[in-house]
Amino acid sequence: MGWSAADALVDADSLGPVLLVSAAVLVVCIVAVRLTARSGLPTLLAYLAVGLVLGEGGLGINFSSAEIGQVLGYSALILILAEGGLTTRWSSIRNAVAPAVTLSTVGVVVSVFVTAAAAHWLLGWSWQVSLLVGAIVSSTDAAAVFSVLRTVPLPRRISGMLEAESGFNDAPVVMLVVAITTSLANPAEAQPWWMIGILAVVQLSVGTVIGAAVGYVGGGLLRRTAAATSGLFAIGVVSVSVLAFGAATVVGTSGFIACYVAALVMGNMSLPHRSAMLGFAESVGWLAQIGLFVMLGLLASPSGFVDQLTPALVLGLVLLLLARPVSVIVSLTPFRVGWRDQVFLSWAGLRGAVPVVLATVPVTVGVDGVSWIFDLVFVLVVLFTLIQAPSLPWVARHLGVTESGHTQDLTVESEPLESIDADLVEVAVEEGSRLHGVQVFELRLPKGANVALIVRDDGSFVPSPTTPIRVGDQLLVVSSRGLRSEVERRVRAVSRHGRLAGWIPEPSGSDAR
Known part of the structure; x- marks a missing residue:
C-alpha cells in the first residue's frame, strides 16, 4: 500500500516519520555531491535517482499531483535564480550580456522551431504538440554545466555567457510554454503569434525594470538598516529577491526575470555581511535544488519511461546536433564569437530542472492527452545528461577553450x-x-x-x-x-x-x- 505524502502532512503523528525520511534524504543527497563530482556527472542525476527510489516504483511514496509539483517547482526556481543573481559578479558577465540575451530569446525561438519541425516530420506529431514539446525542452541549465566543470577553468567570455544565459532564459521559456499550452487548451481564445511576441517583449522589459528597481531600493534600505546579525541580513537580501518576483507577477510581467535582476543588482552592491549573505544564498540554492529534483523524481512514473525512450533519443539528438548548434550560430555569429566557443556552447547546452518542471504545465492547464510529455522530458534530460556531462571537460580541453x-x-x-x-x-x-x-x-x-x-x-x-x-x-x-x-x-x-x-x-x- 502506497504512502501519500499529502496525507502525511495532515496527520501530526506522522511528523516523526516525515522528518526521519526528509533528513535522511538530505544527508544522502549531500553525500551524493561528492560522489557525482568524482564521476564528472551533475548532482541532479543523483537527486532524481533518490526521488525515483522513494516514489511509486520504489518505496511507494505516492506523489502524483502535477499542480503541487508545479507550485513547488516554481518556488524552488525562484530561490535558485536568487542564488544565481547574488553570486554572479557583473564584471564577469558584462561583456556577455548582449550575446546571452540574444541566445536566450532569438536562440530559444530558433531552437523551438527546429525541434518542432523535427518532431513533426520524424515522429508524426501535430504541429501544436511539436511546438509545445520544442518549447519545453528549449531551456538550458548552466548550473548543471558548472557542476561538471568545477575543475575545468573556463575563460570569462564563455563562463560569463553561460552564467548570463542561465539567468535570462528561464523567463522567456516559461512565457512561451504557457502561451502555447493556453492556445492548445482554449483554441478559440488563442492570440496571434505577433501579439504573443509583443506581450513577451513588454513583460520581459517591464519585469527587468521592476527587478532592478526593487533590488536597488531594497538593497539600499537593507544597507542603511543593516542588522548586527549577519544571518538576519542574509535572510533580508533573499527576501527582497522573492519580493521582486511577487511584485512583477502581480502587475502581470515576468517574475522570474525580475527575481534574477533584483538579486544581480544586490549581489553587486557594496552591502555589508557579504560573506554571510553569499553563504546563506548558496545554502538556500542547494536546498532548493535538492528539494526540486527529489520532488521531480517522486512525480515521475517509471512505468512510462520505456515507451518514451525512442522519442527521447530522437529529440535529444536533434537538440544536441542540430537545434542547439543552429541557435548558437544564429545568435552569436553577429557578435563575432569564435567557432571554437560556439562549438563548446552548443555541446554545453545541458537540460536540467526547468524543462521537467515546465512539462507539468500542460497537465495543470487542462490539455487532454499530453500527460506523456512529462515522462518524455524526464527521460530526455537524464539520458542526455549522461551523454553530455562526462564529455564536457574533454570537449573544452580539445577545443582549446580552457584557461591556464x-x-x-x-x-x-x-x-x-x-x-x-x-x-x-x-x-x-x-x-x-x-x-x-x-x-x-x-x-x-x-x-x-x-x-x-x-x-x-x-x-x-x-x-x-x-x-x-x-x-x-x-x-x-x-x-x-x-x-x-x-x-x-x-x-x-x-x-x-x-x-x-x-x-x-x-x-x-x-x-x-
Whole structure:
C-alpha cells in the first residue's frame, strides 16, 4: 500500500516519520555531491535517482499531483535564480550580456522551431504538440554545466555567457510554454503569434525594470538598516529577491526575470555581511535544488519511461546536433564569437530542472492527452545528461577553450574581513600557465595586494618575495576591496605572458577572457 505524502502532512503523528525520511534524504543527497563530482556527472542525476527510489516504483511514496509539483517547482526556481543573481559578479558577465540575451530569446525561438519541425516530420506529431514539446525542452541549465566543470577553468567570455544565459532564459521559456499550452487548451481564445511576441517583449522589459528597481531600493534600505546579525541580513537580501518576483507577477510581467535582476543588482552592491549573505544564498540554492529534483523524481512514473525512450533519443539528438548548434550560430555569429566557443556552447547546452518542471504545465492547464510529455522530458534530460556531462571537460580541453591561469573568489566565514574591507582571491596554477617559475615579487601585484599563502603538495606555507610559483600551486591573495579586479587582470596577464606581462600589449577585450 502506497504512502501519500499529502496525507502525511495532515496527520501530526506522522511528523516523526516525515522528518526521519526528509533528513535522511538530505544527508544522502549531500553525500551524493561528492560522489557525482568524482564521476564528472551533475548532482541532479543523483537527486532524481533518490526521488525515483522513494516514489511509486520504489518505496511507494505516492506523489502524483502535477499542480503541487508545479507550485513547488516554481518556488524552488525562484530561490535558485536568487542564488544565481547574488553570486554572479557583473564584471564577469558584462561583456556577455548582449550575446546571452540574444541566445536566450532569438536562440530559444530558433531552437523551438527546429525541434518542432523535427518532431513533426520524424515522429508524426501535430504541429501544436511539436511546438509545445520544442518549447519545453528549449531551456538550458548552466548550473548543471558548472557542476561538471568545477575543475575545468573556463575563460570569462564563455563562463560569463553561460552564467548570463542561465539567468535570462528561464523567463522567456516559461512565457512561451504557457502561451502555447493556453492556445492548445482554449483554441478559440488563442492570440496571434505577433501579439504573443509583443506581450513577451513588454513583460520581459517591464519585469527587468521592476527587478532592478526593487533590488536597488531594497538593497539600499537593507544597507542603511543593516542588522548586527549577519544571518538576519542574509535572510533580508533573499527576501527582497522573492519580493521582486511577487511584485512583477502581480502587475502581470515576468517574475522570474525580475527575481534574477533584483538579486544581480544586490549581489553587486557594496552591502555589508557579504560573506554571510553569499553563504546563506548558496545554502538556500542547494536546498532548493535538492528539494526540486527529489520532488521531480517522486512525480515521475517509471512505468512510462520505456515507451518514451525512442522519442527521447530522437529529440535529444536533434537538440544536441542540430537545434542547439543552429541557435548558437544564429545568435552569436553577429557578435563575432569564435567557432571554437560556439562549438563548446552548443555541446554545453545541458537540460536540467526547468524543462521537467515546465512539462507539468500542460497537465495543470487542462490539455487532454499530453500527460506523456512529462515522462518524455524526464527521460530526455537524464539520458542526455549522461551523454553530455562526462564529455564536457574533454570537449573544452580539445577545443582549446580552457584557461591556464584562473582565479576564483573564496567565501570566507570571517567577520574581520568585513571590518577591514578586504578580499581574498584564490589563484589556481594550471598546466601550461606561464606563472610556473615566476617568483612572487615578479607578479608585481598592485599596492595593497599580496600573496599571503601558497598551498603545494598537500602542505601550505607563507611565501617570501623570491619564492618561485609552480604548476599545481594554489595562491591565496589578500587585497583591499577595490583591487580585486586589478589583481585578477594582473594574474591573467602573467599567466599568458610570464615575466614580460605588461611589456607585451594585451589583445582587445582580454580582460573579459
